Amino acid sequence: MSAVSAPQRAASPDPAGQRVSVAASLLRLSTHIRYENLAAGLSGGVISTVVLHPLDLVKIRFAVSDGLSVRPQYDGVLHCIKSIWRMEGVRGLYQGVTPNVWGAGASWGLYFLFYNAIKAYTQEGRTAELSAVEHLMSAAEAGMLTLCLTNPVWVTKTRLVLQYTADPSKKQYGGMLDALVKIYRHEGIPGLYRGFLPGLVGTSHAALQFMAYERLKRDYSRAKEQPSESLLCPGEYIAMAAVSKVFAVVITYPYQVVRARLQDQHNNYSGIADVLGKTWRNEGLEGFYKGMGPNLLRVIPACSITFLVYEHVSHVLLNQDH
Template sequence: MSSASTAMSPKKINGKLNLFSHIKYEHMIAGISGGVTSTLILHPLDLIKIRFAVNDGRVAAPQYRGLGSAFVTIFRQEGIKGLYKGVTPNAWGSGSAWGFYFLFYNTIKGWIQGGNTTQALGPGLHMLAASEAGILTLLMTNPIWVVKTRLCLQYENNVDLTSTKNYRGMTDGLLKIYRTEGLRGLYSGFVPGMFGVSHGALQFMTYEEMKNGYNQYRKLPIDSKLTTSEYLTFAAVSKLIAAAATYPYQVIRTRLQDQHHSYKGTWDCIKQTYRFEGIVGFYKGLKPNLTRVVPACCITFLVYENVSHSMLSKRKKEEQ
């Protein structure tokens, strides 16, 4: 072995090419904190969005005139408990999804930057890092989202819990789906979920580019901490752009996960939705979705940014 390659080898092991050296658990804890906080506050809107999304007029399901009507009807018929059906897997799913996403995203981004957090990546690399993080996160969390969707679609107060299509809670749901439908059931909606990776990629790219551009305008390092209002503004704008551009995949994914519907696959679901409802069918539940996801994103990113900055600053001081 030449002296040049010998000198380069330790750098490769300890530097940019060692992906594991860029893992920082602080990003995961901060992501979990943000995801769980936003879910506990805004879960009723998520439940209403799901019920709007699956209502194609061909199955027996409650009818709501609008967002306010849905909220009042569910509260009257099912109580406060009804508004929080599926909250446990939603909190688990949202917390773990945001935790894994921020962990994977920042690990991949740190690896690309070679550990230099002040180095700007540009839109292309931001989207690449976000897409890879999204695929890894979806692989780990899809079963939780299936259970959450199905719990949200248990309309009655006194459902027959002996049925294989009704569930006592998250664990019961996971076990019943696995026993009756196997891994395929736990990963229903996975294909449109893969298309949903573009949602996260677009959102993170927009968010990062706005933050970086703003800090460069202020002549500060791109990883400088921002004010609460600045984080909220950038999070809201990036979420609105991503949600408007990619919403139809969420409708298809939710319908594939619904125990009251039966489709042969993703393409069959798309064809049936268009055949019976037209283009409008792909945007059902958009209003409650935007009403929920924009503040949810703002809360998640605000909690994440503050918790991660605090924990990483503490780590930096301990390492000095």
């Protein structure tokens, strides 16, 4: 039973009755909101982003690599990092870090906030643990809510990391706020929500990851004959986070390529179908997995750090240490 669909199925056909039922359900859902989850998720997201932002920049540059002459050509991850370092130094490797920190911190914080609230709502009045499908649905709903609030930040980050010149006077955007203002001024709200639809598809990535993570954590705790919410050691959290992340990335990575290309200021696609068609014709299946190598190098440690920090901070804040 999901937090969104359940009240709608149970509601009266009368519109006024439906509004009352939805309002009551949202009120019940709000009672399960714990801001400790927000703080713990935000902490994990910020720490992992600051440490690993250069690999995120490399991943995006490879994802949009479609042969345009405006783009630098890289032979691999190390060549890309060395080239950026040589041209722009540390500053070049950290282009777009501000919206990335804001976006990752807010996304992880909001995601854990919504996810745990929806899980608790779904668990109301039950003693049995949630099923894999219920974890999947809870994570998907949390992802959709989070994306609605954070998509403009991700558009801004993509635009900033795709500025290839080292000369500040030739850069289109001077920073996060400048990019937000210019995108809104020249492209309006649609510009700030470029890539939103593939982003919605991408909520399946987090949903699959959380489903796998919860299942691994539950089965491992059962094998050790301890409660599923028991605090594990760092290595155990890191291993489960890494396995669940690889599982989700392999299945869903092509949406990230589509999303990055839609948000790229150097190309103009008419929509998702246009990106899919051109990428397939010009680059084949391989085109949809460009940048997955550097992405895995970044997201596996990033996810491991995020989940490790989240689990320990949330246990401290929620007084759930065992």
